[in-house]
Amino acid sequence: MADDIVDNTGRGKRARALSASPPALRNELDSGSEIAALLVKEGHLSPQDLLYAKRVKSKLSSPKTLTSVLQELGFISKEGLRDALLKNMVSVRIGDLLVELGHLKPADLQTALGIQKESNGATRLGEVLVDNRFIDELAFAETLAFQLGFPCLDLDIAAIDRAILARVPLQTLSGHNFIPVSAKDGKVLVVFADPLDTQDRAAAEKIFGTNLDFAISTRKGIREAIDFFKRSGVRGDSAVVDENTIMGIVNALFEEAVKEAVSDIHIEPMKDRLRVRFRRDGVLMLHKDFPRELAPPISSRIKILAEADIAERRRHQDGRILYESDKYGFTLDLRVSFYVTIYGEKIVLRLLNKKGELLDIKDIGMPPRMLERFLDDAVDTPSGVLIVTGPTGSGKTSTLYSCVHHMNNLNTSIITAEDPVEYIIDGISQCSINTKIGVTFEETLRHIVRQDPDIIVLGEIRDTFSAETAIQAALTGHKVLTTFHTEDSIGGLLRLMNMNIEAFLISSTVVCVLAQRLLRRVCPHCAEPYVPTPTELRRLGYGNEELKGNDFRIGRGCNRCRFSGYRGRIGVFEMLVLNEMVKDAILSKKTSYEIRRISTETSGLVTLMESGLSKAAMGLVSLPDVIRMLPRLGKPRPINEIRRLLGE
Secondary structure: OHHHHHHHOOHHHHHHHHHOOOHHHHHHOOOOOHHHHHHHHOOOOOHHHHHHHHHHHHHOOOOOOHHHHHHHOOOOOHHHHHHHHHHOOOOOOHHHHHHHOOOOOHHHHHHHHHHHHHOOOOOOHHHHHHHOOOOOHHHHHHHHHHHHOOOEOOOOHHHOOHHHHOOOOHHHHHHOOEEEEEEEOOEEEEEEOOOOOHHHHHHHHHHHOOOEEEEEOOHHHHHHHHHHHHHHOOOOOOOOOOHHHHHHHHHHHHHHHHHOOOOEEEEEEOOOEEEEEEEEOOEEEEEEEEEHHHHHHHHHHHHHHHOOOOOOOOOOEEEEEEEEOOOOOOEEEEEEEEEEEOOEEEEEEEEOOOOOOOOOHHHOOOOHHHHHHHHHHHHOOOOEEEEEEOOOOOOHHHHHHHHHHHHOOOOOOEEEEEOOOOOOOOOOEEEEOEHHHOEOHHHHHHHHHHHOOOEEEEOOOOOHHHHHHHHHHHHOOOEEEEEEOOOOHHHHHHHHHHOOOOHHHHHHHEEEEEEEEEEEEEOOOOEEEOOOOHHHHHHHOOOHHHHOOOOOEEEOOOHHHOOOOEEEEEEEEEEEEOOHHHHHHHHOOOOHHHHHHHHHHHOOOOOHHHHHHHHHHOOOEOHHHHHHHOOOOOOOOOHHHHHHHHOO
C-alpha cells in the first residue's frame, strides 16, 4: 500500500524531470543533485550556475551539500527551493534528503541508522531521528511531505471540523496518529503523522472510506489536538465549553509553565487561533494553540484571578495573581499585563518567584578581574549612583539584589522602591508600588529620603523625576542603586543626558554603569565542537588563524537539556567605571564613540561582544548566540587579549 502511494503520486514526474534536463547536465548529476535538476527544470537555477557550484563544492576543504553551496553562492533562494520541491517529488531516500537540505548532519544520520538497526527494523527512521532529537519534528514532517508529494500542514485546532471529528470514536483517536480536518466534494482531508503507516490508514479508511485526501503534520501536533478535544470535550455541535473546562486550561498552563521552568507566558489572540508561547532561557517557543473561540473565556478567567475588570476590553490593564496548585503543592506569583490588540486581548504573565534563592555577587558570572574592580570601584564606594542597564529579561534585578545582599549589614540602612518587589531580603525596608491606593513612584521617592537611608534602591529610572531624585540623593551623600533600559553602558550615560540631567551632575555622581545580557549556556552533557562559519568570521572581522586554540562548542540536544542544546543561562557584562578621563569626556559632551574609545584605553572597558566572545571561546555559550544577541560596535580585540583583561 505504501508503494501504491509513491507510484500514484509522482515517480513518472521525476523521470520526466530528469529527461527534461540537458544531456551535458545529466552527465554531471550525482546521487545528491536530483534536487538541483528539479531547480533547473523549474527555472530557479541555470545549468551554468549548477556546474559552477559543483566545481566550488569539489574544492571546499570542509564537506558541504550541493544545495547549501547553491544557497551560499546566492544561486537559489529558500523560496525557490521550497517551490521546486512542492511541485516535484524526489526519489532521494529520506535520510539523504534531510542531509541534503541541511536539516541533519551526516554523522547524526549514521548514528540514527545504527539505532534503527539495533531495533531490527521495528522503529522507523523518522521516529529514531525525532525521539533522539537529531532533527526538529516539523522539519522532518515537511521533508517527508516533499518526498511523498503530500501537503504539510501546521495543524490548526480552530480549523478542525467538529462534526467530522465526532465521527471518530475516542478509542480510535487515542490509539492512532491521525485526525480528520475537513470535508470537500465528498472527500475527507485526513492529517497523518506518517501516511505510510498501514494501521493508521486502515483505521481512517474504515471510518471515512478509501476516498481520502492525505496531508502530513507532526506527531506532537496531532497528539496535542487529540488530547485537547478529549480533555475539553469540544467535539461535535453539542459540545459546550464550561467554566470547569476553562479553569482546567488556565490551571494547566500555569502548572506546565512551572514544570518547564519558563519566565513568561504569552497568550496571543490571532486571526484564526489563540496561540500560547513560553519564554524559556530567554527564547520564546510555541507551547500550543487553542481554538479562537476560547480567547474571551480564558481572558475573563485570568482577569478574575488578577482582580482586573472583566467587563473592560477596550483598555490595557495590569494585575497580579497568587496561584496555589493543589496538584503540585506550590504557590506561584505572577505579574499580568492585558494589552488590547485588533484580535482581542494579548496576555503576558511574568513568573516572579521562579528564580529560586538570591545569588551571591560572586556567583552572577562576572569574570574575576571585572568582579574585583566592580566591588572596589562601584559596590563598596560610600556614595554615588550605580546603574545596572540592559533590556527586559537581561537579569538586571538579580544583579542589583546580589549587590544589595552584599552590602546588607547591621550598620547600614537600606530602603527600596520597587514595582513590584521581586526578592524579599531580611534586614532591608522594601516598598512595593501600588497606584490603586495612591502609593505611586513619585510619592514614594519624595518620602524615601526622609527615612535616613544609607543606601537607596530604585527598581528603575523611568522618567526625569526619578533620575533627578537619584542624582540629588547621591549629591547628599547617599549610595543609590538602580536599573535602566539601554543597549550598553555608554547608552546609559547618553539617556541621562537626554533626560536633561546636566553633564556635570552625571560626572560627579555616577560611579559605574554596568550593562549586561543573559546568554543561553551550552549544555555540558551534549556539547560538541563548533567550527565558525565564514559569515560569522566576516561579521566579527576575524580570520581563521585568530580563532585557533579556542574551544567553541554547541549543544546537540539531550534529555538533560530538553533536547534544546542549552541548559540555563549565564551573564555577560560590560562595566564602565567613570575615571577622570571619562568624566572629562562627559563634561565635554563627546560622542558615544569617543567616550567608548577613552573608556577602553583608560578604564579597561570590555564590551558586551568581547565579553560574550570570551565565554564562547571557553565553550560556555554558543558563538551564534553571541553574534545574534550582543551589539556589535566595531571590531573586537583578539580573544586572547580579551581573556587576559578579564582574568579568564
